[in-house]
Amino acid sequence: MTSAPAQRPAACVLGAVPGTGFEGQRIGIVDLDSAGQKIGRIDLAEADLPEFVRDREDGAGGDPCEPGGARPRWVLSDTAKWCPPLLAAGVSLERCHDLRLAHAILARSELVTAPEAVRAASEWDAAPADAAAPEQAAALFDVDAGRGFIPQVPHDLEAALAEYARQTAAIETAGDPGRLRLLLAAESAGGLVAAEMRAAGVPWDEAEHDRILTELLGPRPIRDGKPQKMLAKAEEVREALEDPRVNLDSPNRLLASLRNAGINVASTSKWELQTSEHPAIAPLLEYKKMARLLSANGWHWLDEWVDDGRYRPVYVPGGVVTGRWAASGGGALQIPRQLRPALRADEGWRLVSADVAQLEPRALAAMSGDRAMAEAGFGKDLYSGLVDAGVVATRQEAKIAVLGAMYGSTTGEAGALVPRLRQNFPAAMHLVDSAAEAGRQGGVVSTWLGRTSPPPGEGWQRLQRAANRFDATGADEQRARRAAGDQGRFTRNFVVQGTAAEWALAWLADLRLRLARLPEIEATSEATASGPVFSRRAHLVFFLHDEVIVHAPTEQAEDAAEAIRAAAASAGRLLFGDAPVDFPLDLSIGERAIKD
DNA sequence: TCTGGTTGCGCG
């Protein structure tokens, strides 16, 4: 082991050092200065890593914005792999560069002028490690039932150094390095937040969850039977259909039974059933709602995902091509509103919930520089703003028009309303219309910070070629047109959804640092379920596209709320400078996270 | 009995 570096490193690259005998896995750390030059190298036992990182984080002190006093940026193969053991040992990283997440962005970004070297390092093109099965994720290749091999990225030091050098070179020669750096920093911070939220868990009131299930479905059945209220509701439906044996869980048989009862529907989906007045419909819709609750978030889900008063879903940062997060297991992105009351703060703590009203149209107004659209939403509900500005007659119309513009609606009510937006907000509409045109042509588009859409696949290209052949049939042309339209709606939405996701990541990243600067409180007995890093301070527990929930000691709740607001303002400035767009929050503090 | 594809619905 070498001595501490003479100067503070700007970055510390972490990685495993190949087998050295009996002392177990060893970890190497290479210190880099701000120019990327090596200024130190340290080796230590894996067990000593948390202590080492803690020293670097605590010892640095000072203002992180100030180069001399900054803590290092930790360069890691994969946040989902390195963070959990550190968090378990009570150590968190202030900043990192996640090589896997960064690689995915850089290999595709239009801003990167020389992507070849990054793309050639295909061992970094990896599906995210499955955090739900960490022991399997350690293997180089996973055999995953049905999905084949899932390659994992390399975790050794030499590979990390080489990849970091490739990425740094790609960023430096990029068209707009500042934007890319911002994007990669935000993406990596998201990786830290995801690992930390999983470690902390959402405080979950199992008794309240059980009470809700019992109230709506009846008491928990013995074994895997259906609860009593559900059985009764099913009986009601069968009587109304005069079909005592029909299986309501089988769409095919249910559809046949509905037809026999004279109900003329093409499917058993909710929206279509709603158009019928038959007495079987109301109880059937209720039954479907009950069945959904039972299978998606019933007692079985509770047993599997909630433990020790904490719900710990698996988040997948960067899991959606637009940059949104995905989830893998636990259904973190689909917690039904019915169960919101089950999110409950610990004794002596509060939940601070906040969401951004109309995030996507605001992101569109900001990135397109559409002053009229920005003004319509400034300081108020954007949809009502459109009504006030005389663009549409009602708030509902405004919503349909705006969603239609972002999703590419061409028919129905939305199709009729979108032209009014085109007239009133030409800059915003030009941006999404151009993105759609690029997609129809088979091209790619990029978000505000430079995340680029995936090009259409080989199948898509084949369809277009087939339609251009001299012997193409009408059906060929129709298929190709249809596929081109689909791709156009995808790229249209990509720039908006992706830029909104960037704003949300910047919000999250800034909020995380603000919360980490709040003082620690006296330990309370209950919150220890949040783990050593989070049991004495306000911390993030939930994030869903445009919404955050912070679990905060009661005496810190107001400070946490202020941090959420300040982070939102800061994210807007960071991405869009002085553009006259604001991102107003609906914020509430309470024992439970109730919305509406 | 296993499995890939489809349906339906929850979230933004």
Add this chain to the structure above:
DNA sequence: AAAGCGCGCAACCAGA
């Protein structure tokens, strides 16, 4: 069978 984007998941179902 949504018009109009992005997801995950459970259940059913047809074919192996």
